Amino acid sequence: MQRNFYTDEFEQLVRQKADQYKMYPSDHVWKGVHKALHGRRGWYWAGMAVLLLGAGIFSADYLLNRHSLNQVAKEMQPSLTALQLTQPGTTANTHLTNSDVKGSNPSPDRLSTHVDFIPVAGSLEHSSPLINIIETKTAFTEIGYPNLDPSTSKRSLALNSLRAFRSSIVAAPEFADAASESMMRTGEQVNWLEEYAVYQLAGTRAKKLGWMLHFSPTINYRKLTGSGTVYSPASEIQSVPLALSFNGAVDQYVHHKPALGFELGSNFLYRTSKHVQFKAGIQFNYSRYNIEAYSSHPEKATIALDPYWNGDTIVSYTSVRNMSGYAQQELANQYFEVSLPVGIEVRLFGNEKLQLDVAGTLQPTYLLNRNSYLITTDYKNYTREPSLVRRWNVNAGVETYIAYNTGTVRWQLGPQFRYQLLSTYANEYPIKEYLMEYGFKIGVSKTIR
Amino acid sequence: MTEEAILQGCLHNHPVAQRELYNRFSPKMLAVCYRFAHNREDAEDMLQESFIKVFSQIHTFQNKGAFEGWIRRIIVHTCINHLKKNKRFNESVDIMNANGIQVREESIPSIVQAKQIVECIRLLPIGYRTVLNLYAIEGYSHKEIADMLDIEESTSRSQYTRAKQMLEDILLKKKIIQRPREKMNWLMAAGR
Numbered sequence: 026m027q028r029n030f031y032t033d034e035f036e037q038l039v040r041q042k043a044d045q046y047k048m049y050p051s052d053h054v055w056k057g058v059h060k061a062l063h064g065r066r067g068w069y070w071a072g073m074a075v076l077l078l079g080a081g082i083f084s085a086d087y088l089l090n091r092h093s094l095n096q097v098a099k100e101m102q103p104s105l106t107a108l109q110l111t112q113p114g115t116t117a118n119t120h121l122t123n124s125d126v127k128g129s130n131p132s133p134d135r136l137s138t139h140v141d142f143i144p145v146a147g148s149l150e151h152s153s154p155l156i157n158i159i160e161t162k163t164a165f166t167e168i169g170y171p172n173l174d175p176s177t178s179k180r181s182l183a184l185n186s187l188r189a190f191r192s193s194i195v196a197a198p199e200f201a202d203a204a205s206e207s208m209m210r211t212g213e214q215v216n217w218l219e220e221y222a223v224y225q226l227a228g229t230r231a232k233k234l235g236w237m238l239h240f241s242p243t244i245n246y247r248k249l250t251g252s253g254t255v256y257s258p259a260s261e262i263q264s265v266p267l268a269l270s271f272n273g274a275v276d277q278y279v280h281h282k283p284a285l286g287f288e289l290g291s292n293f294l295y296r297t298s299k300h301v302q303f304k305a306g307i308q309f310n311y312s313r314y315n316i317e318a319y320s321s322h323p324e325k326a327t328i329a330l331d332p333y334w335n336g337d338t339i340v341s342y343t344s345v346r347n348m349s350g351y352a353q354q355e356l357a358n359q360y361f362e363v364s365l366p367v368g369i370e371v372r373l374f375g376n377e378k379l380q381l382d383v384a385g386t387l388q389p390t391y392l393l394n395r396n397s398y399l400i401t402t403d404y405k406n407y408t409r410e411p412s413l414v415r416r417w418n419v420n421a422g423v424e425t426y427i428a429y430n431t432g433t434v435r436w437q438l439g440p441q442f443r444y445q446l447l448s449t450y451a452n453e454y455p456i457k458e459y460l461m462e463y464g465f466k467i468g469v470s471k472t473i474r
Numbered sequence: 475m476t477e478e479a480i481l482q483g484c485l486h487n488h489p490v491a492q493r494e495l496y497n498r499f500s501p502k503m504l505a506v507c508y509r510f511a512h513n514r515e516d517a518e519d520m521l522q523e524s525f526i527k528v529f530s531q532i533h534t535f536q537n538k539g540a541f542e543g544w545i546r547r548i549i550v551h552t553c554i555n556h557l558k559k560n561k562r563f564n565e566s567v568d569i570m571n572a573n574g575i576q577v578r579e580e581s582i583p584s585i586v587q588a589k590q591i592v593e594c595i596r597l598l599p600i601g602y603r604t605v606l607n608l609y610a611i612e613g614y615s616h617k618e619i620a621d622m623l624d625i626e627e628s629t630s631r632s633q634y635t636r637a638k639q640m641l642e643d644i645l646l647k648k649k650i651i652q653r654p655r656e657k658m659n660w661l662m663a664a665g666r
């Protein structure tokens with residue numbers, strides 16, 4: 026008895042004293058907790074910043090290169106003229122690769138020009154046939170393609186050089202006379218060059234692979250439906266959900282509003298023909314919509330799971346009501362997703378500069394994080410139930426856009442629509458939610474090789 | 475800020491409410507972790523892991539019992555998992571039958587009594603200490619302890635008996651408590 030009394034007292038003393046004891050944790054403990062709870066947001070913004078920075082560098086690089094090409098073209102013209110006039114022992118050897126030289130419908134894509142300056146041992150007379158070709162080709166080019174941009178490629182640069190060289194000939198009449206005489210004598214050489222030498226040169230290979238960066242501000246909403254199954258206690262007696270469950274017409278009982286989100290991504294493009302290209306890449310989606318709800322005192326929230334799948338009932342406590350509470354509050358259902366879109370783009374019509382395209386993608390999607398509320402199956406409350414959220418999903422996207430080509434860079438603008446094919450929530454949850462995004466896509470792509 | 479307001483704030487993932495909850499419960503909960511842990515650093519790791527669980531699982535709190543009790547359960551389970559993960563609990567099981575454990579008296583600080591008792595508990599081999607913490611202080615049954623630690627219920631009982639005996643010896647040596655007869659005599663004298 027004495028021992029029991031002592032034992033109880035001993036245990037009580039230990040319990041009491043142990044409970045009284047307090048220790049104060051160091052600051053890094055809270056920092057670790059806070060980082061774990063809120064640190065991920067930083068990664069989202071950092072990722073977006075990196076992508077935008079990449080886009081910025083890409084655009085700046087493109088603009089600067091274009092500017093420098095213009096500068097080179099402008100600076101080359103007077104220097105070439107000076108070179109030709111001061112160095113009579115040097116001539117321009119120009120090769121024009123154009124299979125349609127004799128044809129009636131030449132294509133500018135197949136035209137390529139190489140200019141290099143080679144020293145000539147003899148006088149200018151010996152090189153006059155070449156000059157003749159230069160003049161012929163140059164004249165052809167100017168007449169046939171008056172709209173060619175003289176600053177966007179090496180080809181244009183070469184044409185400038187040719188013009189400069191020709192003007193140098195005109196500026197020296199004695200050279201022009203000599204050239205005229207030589208032209209008469211060496212017609213056979215000219216024919217040989219046109220018929221053989223020109224065609225022996227390799228043509229440029231069509232570039233097929235491209236890389237694209239795109240951003241879309243989006244307006245997000247959702248489609249809610251009931252399970253479509255009518256609960257019948259008699260037939261489902263083995264798995265009767267304990268909570269009240271309505272079916273269908275859920276939209277009539279909730280007050281949801283669309284909200285802004287965005288999509289940011291990057292794709293590789295592979296062109297298989299002039300009209301079709303395939304794409305695959307990665308994209309990040311931030312979707313959300315708003316919920317009008319009411320604050321209440323904590324009360325029981327019940328979700329009756331679909332009898333077909335489980336039939337259980339999830340009970341939790343919540344202080345958010347769908348209707349009538351002591352204060353109105355606005356909640357946001359937010360979703361952070363990463364997708365791997367795979368799709369096809371088809372050119373409907375257009376020319377080399379401007380086109381109208383349509384595209385479609387299928388997007389396996391992984392839910393990185395979410396901040397979302399589910400409505401209870403009696404439509405009375407909103408609650409959180411992470412176990413019912415589906416991590417993997419599939420989205421489909423369609424879009425149409427106007428594309429504008431500037432050399433190897435292509436800009437595109439147009440509306441897009443994205444639809445979630447599977448419900449946000451697991452099959453057990455009888456209310457189905459399908460996210461929808463209406464966006465306006467801005468994209469830039471560059472041909473790689 | 476009331477507990478209800480803190481709870482609501484935490485449900486909405488508000489950092490201010492989370493900090494408030496942390497400030498309110500962390501001193502007591504660190505002491506719980508410290509009783510289980512090998513040292514203070516381990517205790518702080520356990521506390522951090524536990525609070526991350528508390529905030530991420532707070533929606534599962536069903537207002538059926540005290541909020542502190544709910545947090546405490548998470549803390550205790552995290553501590554046990556931590557011990558299992560680090561295999562420190564297993565080491566202690568090997569010495570579960572060791573009776574002649576020498577207590578270094580100089581390691582017992584002679585300051586306030588609560589700290590003295592906690593430090594004395596921490597002198598026990600970790601297997602004894604874990605069972606004693608769970609049974610005598612946290613109020614778990616031997617069956618629950620057996621399930622938590624993956625041991626037999628009888629092992630839990632015997633370990634507790636030995637742990638209690640050893641703790642008693644330590645406390646007597648340090649004159650933090652008195653022997654039963656002395657205690658009874660003292661009580662009787664006080665009654666007169």
